Amino acid sequence: VPKIPFAVHHKWFGLITVSLGMFLGALDLSVNVALPAITESFGSEMSTVQWIIILYIGTTTGLQLTIGRLADTYGLKRFYVLGVGIYTLAVTLIGLSTNFDIALGFRIVQAIGYAMIMATSPALVAQMFDDTARGRALGTMTSIGTLGMISATLGGGLLVEQFGWSAIFLARLPFGVIAFGLACYVLQELPPKGPRSGPNLGAATALFIGISAVVLILNLIGRLGWEHVSVLSLILLAFVSLALFYRSDKKAPNRILQLDFLTPTAVKALLAAFLMTTGSFINLFLLPYFLSDILGSGASALGLLLMLAPVVAAVAAPVAGFLSDRHPPSWIATWALMIIVVSIFTFTRLGEQSSAFDVGIRLSLFGAGLGAFQASNMSSLMKEVPSNRLGMSSALLAFAFSLGMVTSVGLMNAIFSSFLDHASQTMLERQAFLSAFSKTYLTATIILGLGVIVSAPWGNLFRARLQ
Template identity: 25%
Template sequence: MAVNTTSTRYPWLVLSVTSLGVLLTLLNVGTLNVALPVVAKHFNANAETANWILLSYMLFNTVFILIFGRLADMFGRRRLYIIGLSIFTVVSLLIGLAPNIWVLLVLRAIQAAGGAIVITNTTPLLTDAFPEKTLSKGLGINVLIASLAQLAGPVVGGFFASTLGWQWVFWFNVPFGILGVIWAATTLRGMESKGTREPFDVSGNILVFFALGGVILALSEGSTLGWSSPIVLLGLAAFVILTPIFMRIEWTSKSPLMDLHLFGQRRYAMAYVAAFLNSFARSAVVLLMALYYQTINHDTPFTAGLAVLPVTLGMLILSPVAGSLASRYDARVISSLGLALSGVGVAILIVVVGPYGLFVWAAIGMFLVGAGSALFLTPNTASIMTTIDPAHRGTANGLRSMLQNMGQVISTALSLMLVTAGLPKALQASVYAGNEASLPPGDIHLLVLGFRVALVAMLVATVIGILASLVRGEKSAA
């Protein structure tokens, strides 16, 4: 039976569909942040390969988000959303059966495609369904669900990794994924997008994949292979050479993968830049602190998962507040305030990280990081989506999501590189050994210094993000 799209209940039914998709895809990221040492140990992965257990998903998810945002505008959001959630669910089952690390990495890339389809369609589906006057409330709840996913992710990952085994980090997705597919197929039956039917930008897709892949390869391997390694230099060269070519093609294309003309409007441009920097600054905090508590404090994955809860608890508490404030005040003010709050949290973490740091201060710092991010996300997203032509909302949201994911993947690669760069090569793998890490007492200070340097990089990105958010201009300038 088709759902009546004119019903006042329909927007909330759509929100229930997208919430389940967001919950699953973001849980997947949070669970592995904590379970990474257990998975790496099972497959006897060295430091280089362990990096790619996380980065393979992030890289492909980032590129696919932009691609599928474009495809959603062309062929309709409902169909792609159901396909994406189906792929994500099936591959989650297969990952737990992976016979070796290479099969796991390939399956993670395919899983990333499914997750990208879900994420890139979530905000456009909500924007299409909600009236503008209540859109901020719907987006705020969506961020709240995302916060819940991130809140539960480390705990769920730590629990399964410590008890039932690493396979259940992925297998728990399956029953909920099946439920989500059935619910989406029923609820979104009357929600087919008209689409734009414009040509698909093949060259743009290829260029952005190899350019982004190049910089991630260089960052992830630089500290282990050396910055003069041919592989690292090749990755940097790919990024430096292909990025301007990509931008030139996108600027002149009639149907670009990334509509760079949006950056000609200051309000849009700065909102996108701020989204990237917020993601860059926040994303690595949970990963860094989870590894820190396992490596330095020798906590179990489950205990480390509990220790990083303040980040997502902050997001959980502030998300409803952000939705309310976003409908009353200009995004420039609220988003900038959120970034400033996150910056204070990161600064606290820089000071307290160390063998003798008090957890209460670390918890306060992590809470502020999460609270500030929640305060930033809803108004910043609403400021982008409410003034976009409905036929191009998938592309606009795909660009926003891609930049946020790009911030996440670059942040992860850079922070892991900074943490391990100061360690002797023989000890770099200890970062991924979790609570079984065996560091000589004389080398612990090197690891602590690495964590602090990585957090300083997050703080610098936050400060730049505040400046970008403040100069976006007043709402009337949009």
């Protein structure tokens, strides 16, 4: 991978600049805290306001692959700077909105900027650092991004209570302006390789519609069921759109999904990222119900407990990145994923007699595995791809994480509901919940176990044994 000719100190300035974009994106976790206040402010229904989350995820996921392809064609820095600018402008306009429909429209604009940031940030870091320091740099970027999650958890509720829901958007303006200014001044652009021709517009549109429809299906299926007319219509739309995309992209001279550059190690890293997110995202939407309904934890205690995982992850990520520079990163990622498997399995042993301390120990172990996996798995992927495909590689990794999140919400919610319905026929409410909770976490453990099998570099192990 050719490097930008930075001085050593400029490299680390560049890393901080790019990491600010990841920090900005992670601050969006605070939107979940503000949903009740937004509902009250606009006089809307909770089911309507939740589209602020659904459309954001759908737009981001649907655009990531196309943006990665465009960034490789027209320049990583250009798309990163544009993404930060769009994101910053959008959150400002959302904070100033007096109408829900207007806020929702700017929320889609914000998602476009976020997709640009996610599709270019790891690529820019990989471009700046060679194999001797890339893992450490990616780990540092992951750690700074995780600090955004911590800030959102701690500050989101406080901002909403003191200044209203708009504060969680307007408070990002200074960070966005700083990130934009630094990106324009510090980052340098390598001239793109190959012909400067973008992908087919029709194929890109069909891909966006198809992926967005899949995201909506996974979000709605748990509420409406497979047989609902809306879900069936979206399934048909997704099938037709993705079929049209495949046909159009296959004939295009500059394909969006030109994936022949992916090595087996890179493919394994992407699949492992998807399975890790699918299995572990359960902690963000199922565990809070256990803490509140079974242990009786209040909102402040709940926030502090859920903050443990990102705090430990912020420490573990740079350590794993450092190790990835000295050992095969795929092995570091595999060991990290094994830690996640163990931590998720231990949640199956929680019960009515468990304490907040028991949950905190498990979340800390999970955070250690999560931070180590994200840094080392990213390093494993970026080490394998050519310099003119770094943007697409970053976009594929972001896509794997995004698709894993929506798959986890849809799949795990459906599994939990099924277990809960079955247990409720013979058990009291609390016992039925605990039974369904344990079985759902066991299912997540199995999914994560598949991730370990996928992630492990079995070929290297067999070759070593033969030698």
